[in-house]
Amino acid sequence: MRKLMLLLAAALLVFGGLTGCEKEKPAEKTATAESAAKQDSAPAATEEAPAEKEFKIGFVYVSPVGDAGWSYAHDQARMELEKRPGVTTSFVESVPEGADAERVILNMARKGYDMIFTTSYGYMDPTLKVAGQYPDITFMHCAGYKTAPNMSAYFGRVYQARYLTGMVAGRMTKSNVLGYVAAFPIPEVIRGINAFALGVRSVNPDAQVRVVWTKTWYDPATEKEAAKSLLDVGADVIAQHQDSPGPQEAAQERGVYSVGYNSDMSTFAPKAHLTSAVWNWQIFYDHVVDSVRDGSWQSGQYWWGLEHGIVDIAPFGDMVPQDVRDEVxxxxxxIASGKVAVFTGPVKDQSGKIRIAEGEKAGDAALLGMDWFVEGVVGTTE
Incomplete structure (x- = not known):
């Protein structure tokens, strides 16, 4: 009887241990099927040819990867990295900016990741703090400006693509009122609105760009309602700095045009979508991962543009005439060749004051700190 009781106790301990391990599963999501396929096909390690150390990369996203926007564009590049030999990636999505972000980043660092990409402006200080605690990990923060010996800031000159989409919108408007659904009044977003407006007014000086702030990155319902408020005051083209296609859908429902952001949003509003300002993060991610793995990586601020292909515009909608396509x-x-710079003076602000003198090109410091609207924008920077 005693022997039977001991056997039962041992069985319960084994079962309890297994369920305990199940509760300790990490929060981040990994590309398990692809990773497993790699492991199945990889040759077994031998004393003569030891297996290459796995290179682990983590991503932190502010919105769902299915947002069709910002996080979706980053995740497309992550999935391409996952295909590389010896590379494993994982991600955590919908992470609020602030304390939650620090917790997620710290959790990845403790698990021994080689690189961590944090992909929202509000992750800047949490990333910097964790980077200071883990000097052997390479951190890449998107859309910010702070750096450390093991942390770089990176972004793309998407304002160049914004200018081009503004040209399309300026040619296609009939009411000369264009709406812009914007997330937060930070330099990144203000700069994009200004570039769009400069593009609009380069081909249509009578047009104006009306701005509504949502104070959200990803809230489809709020963003769609903001677009409707702009349509109600006569906008016949809706542009956006938001992660969801809500503004695109609102435009199509009203029978007017739209300009997307982050990815080609034409599938959500095929009758409205003129083009989008889009990202191709794979070009940059391949470069930076290669540099970390071969030891050539250096901390700094990376800001690539059309010349590298990291930013671009989506294919034109069928409604865009050929002469407009050719012009754009x-x-x-x-712009890609450097012959033209988007922010070249004279550029006036809303009050008519010259902010960039004739013939002068705004430097990166001025662009990164931009907190004013150009002439032709209706709205406030707060």
Whole structure:
């Protein structure tokens, strides 16, 4: 009887241990199927040819990867990295900016990741704090400006693509009122609105761009309602700095045009969508991962543009005339070659004051700290 009781006790301990391990599963999501396929096909390690150390990369996203916008664009690049030999990636989505972000980043660092990408402006200080605690991990923070010996800031000159989409919108508007659904009044967003407005007014000086702030990155219902408020005051083209396609859908429902952001949003509003300002993060992520793995990586601020292909515009909608396409593509080539800079003076602010003198090109410091609207924008920077 005693022997039977001991056997039962041992069985319960084993079962309890297994369920305890199940509760300790990490929060981040990994590309398990692809990773497993790699492991199945990889040759067994031998004394003569030891297996290459796995290179682990983590991503932190502010919105769901299915948002069709910002996080979706980053995750497309992550999935391409996952295909590389010896590379494993994972991600945590919908992480609020602030204390939650620090917790998630710290959790990844404790698990021994080689690189961690944090992909929202509000992750800047949490990333910097964790980077200071883990000097052997390479941290890449998107959309910010702070750096450390093991942390770089990176972004893309998406304002160049914004200018081009503004040209399309300026040619296509009939009411000369364009709406812009914007997230937060930070330099990144203000700069994009200004570039869009400069593009609009380069081809249509009578047009104005009306701005509504949502104070959200991803809230489809709020963003769609903001677009409707702009449509109610006569906008016949809706642009956006938001992660969801809600503004695109609102435009199509009203029978007007739209300009998307982050990815090609034409599937959500095929009758409205003129083009989008889009990201191709894979180009940059391949470069930076290679540099970390070969030891050539250096901390700094990376800000690539059309010349590298990290930013671009989506294919034009069928409604965009050929002469408009030709005009925009010619300007794209000029910007990519460096012949034309978007923020070249004279550029006035809303009050008519010259902010960028004639012939002068705004430097990166001025662009990164931009907190004023150009002439032709209706709205406040707060």
């Amino acid at each position: 593509l010619a300007k794209k080539a000029d």
